[in-house]
Amino acid sequence: MDLKQINIGQLLENSVKENHIEIESLCSIFNCEAKDIEQMYNSDTLDTDILIKWSQLLQYDFFRLYSQHLVLYAPPSANRYNQIEIKKEVKSQEPQFRKNIYTKEIIEFIIRRINKGEMTREEIISKYRIPKTTLYKWLYKYNKYIEE
Structure with a gap:
């Protein structure tokens, strides 16, 4: 699956x-016609309330795809950490999550990209901003379980 370009309708x-x-x-669940369902299938994006219904119906967290996209393609920059330290007194209304959440997927x-030779370890570290020690721990721990 290509997490860089997510086509939610096709999924x-x-x-x-x-x-x-x-x-x-x-049609009965979504209270719509078949053409509306087909429009959802052809759509690249959906409203969150509709995506929640789909996630509940299909028992799959489709929002996780977007979270994984953010972890891989929009990691926090080093400047953001400096800004956070400066603005410690200001409390954000946004929910606070752990710094790095790397799912099994x-x-x-990442390990498949290295094993297939698509990217080197250094490229992974610089492109996705994964700490070197974390990457090497993954390779040591998970590499034997992942098929090439």
Whole structure:
């Protein structure tokens, strides 16, 4: 799966086919017509309330795809950490998450890129801003479990 370009509609359609869900059932759940479901399949993006319904229906967290995209392609910059230290007194209303959240899928993605020769370890470290020690721990711990 290409996490750089997420086509959520296509992923939904594939998941519906895998789960053998009839379009009539979807129409009744979403209270819409078949053409509206087809429009969702052809859409690159969906509203969050609709995506929540899809996630509940298909029992898959489609939001995780976007979280993984952010971890891989929009890591926090070093300047942001300096700004946070300066503005410690100002409390943010946004929820605070752990600094780095690397899912199993992300770790497998990174290790496969190295194993296939698509990227070197240094390229992974610089492009995705993964700490060198973290990457080497992953390679030591998970490399034997991941097929090439």
